[in-house]
Amino acid sequence: MRRQLQIVVGLIAGLFLAGCADDWGVDQHARKVPAAQLEGQWLVINYWAEWCGPCRTEIPELNRLDDQLQGRHARVLGVNFDALQGDDLNEAASALGIRFTVLAQDPAQRLELPRSDVLPTTYIIDDQGKLRERLVGEQTAAGLQAKLAKLQAGE
Structure with missing residues (x-):
């Protein structure tokens, strides 16, 4: 009986950990x-x-875009190029006035994003997790909204 209980507990723990593996880490506020x-x-x-002018x-354009996308099956996510973590990430995001979610863990490998050595760089990922667009340089909320609408319409 004890062995069976160990097996059941092991299976439950394995399923729990497998579910966590899909998570995207934490944000700038240390929230999962x-x-x-x-x-x-x-x-x-x-x-x-x-340090990127x-x-x-x-950033204010991305905040505006994130507000516009509420309830529209689209999200703005940020990633710090310098891989800041914890309090450093939170302080940097706060100092720049970032209101959208900033991922502490870079999703580049998960999403197979090409590395960019130029900032800012923005990637548009479709609802299936496929990279649809790579934009280098400063973007506007209106420009990103138009690009997103075009891609979502299949153009």
Whole structure:
């Protein structure tokens, strides 16, 4: 009986850990970003850094876009180019006024994103997790909204 209980507990633990593997890590506030929160969503993923002038100009546009996308099966996500973590990430995001979710873990490998050495860089990922567009340089909310609408319409 004890052996059977160990097997059951092991199976439950394995299933629990497997479910966690799908999560996207934590955000700038150390809150878990569950995979279910992003599944089936179009993603606008922006790479930024504190020292990047165009990034600083672009952040308010990305905040505006994130507000516009509420309830429309699309999200803006940020990734710090310098791989800041914990309090450093939170402080940098706060200093730039970032209101959208910033992932502490870079999703590049998960989404098979090409590495970019230029900032800012923005990737548009479709609702199936496929890279649809790579945009280099400063973007506007209106420009990203138009590009997203075109891609969603299949153009």
